[in-house]
Amino acid sequence: MTARRRYWLMKSEPDAFSIDDLQRVGTEPWTGVRNYQARNNMRAMQVGDGVLFYHSSCDVPGIVGTATVASVPYPDPTQFEAKSDYFDPKSTHAEPRWQLVDVSFERKLARTIALEEIRQHADKLGEEFALIRRGSRLSVLPVSAAQWKLLLSLE
DNA sequence: GCCAACGTTGGC
DNA sequence: GCCAACGTTGGC
Numbered sequence: 001m002t003a004r005r006r007y008w009l010m011k012s013e014p015d016a017f018s019i020d021d022l023q024r025v026g027t028e029p030w031t032g033v034r035n036y037q038a039r040n041n042m043r044a045m046q047v048g049d050g051v052l053f054y055h056s057s058c059d060v061p062g063i064v065g066t067a068t069v070a071s072v073p074y075p076d077p078t079q080f081e082a083k084s085d086y087f088d089p090k091s092t093h094a095e096p097r098w099q100l101v102d103v104s105f106e107r108k109l110a111r112t113i114a115l116e117e118i119r120q121h122a123d124k125l126g127e128e129f130a131l132i133r134r135g136s137r138l139s140v141l142p143v144s145a146a147q148w149k150l151l152l153s154l155e
Numbered sequence: 156g157c158c159a160a161c162g163t164t165g166g167c
Numbered sequence: 168g169c170c171a172a173c174g175t176t177g178g179c
Contacts, residue, residue, distance in 0.1 A: 035174075056166085135171075137164045137165065139164085139165095
């Protein structure tokens, strides 16, 4: 029995890793998440789940493409690498603190669905939608099927 | 267990 | 570059 496909939104700074980078490499381990809520969301992911790829901290923040979850959750290797920016000295191999999934490129949108535009649909998306909730900085967040459909209909 | 200080995120 | 909001750390 397979659970129903779920949907997520994942933020990335294009200067560090963009939708074009994902298209080039095909599949990428989503390293570096060091927030428990974001981690918990990745732990809940299943292979085949849909991902909205979002560019943050750039000229026009917004959704730029779609991807799919390509692995089950597994320990983020960078937490054990002393030279990595993401090294976590408190994490152990026996009890890894941080998990990630692999993400595979699906497609690039014809245009960026800008955050500014997304906000205009707040009434339909719901006040709780973490992407547009005031002060929310969550980088991996759940998206309902209805939100997924609405957001992609804006393309 | 409280909370001030600090660091980070991310829009603007 | 600024700064609001948030999460984490560490002294007490």
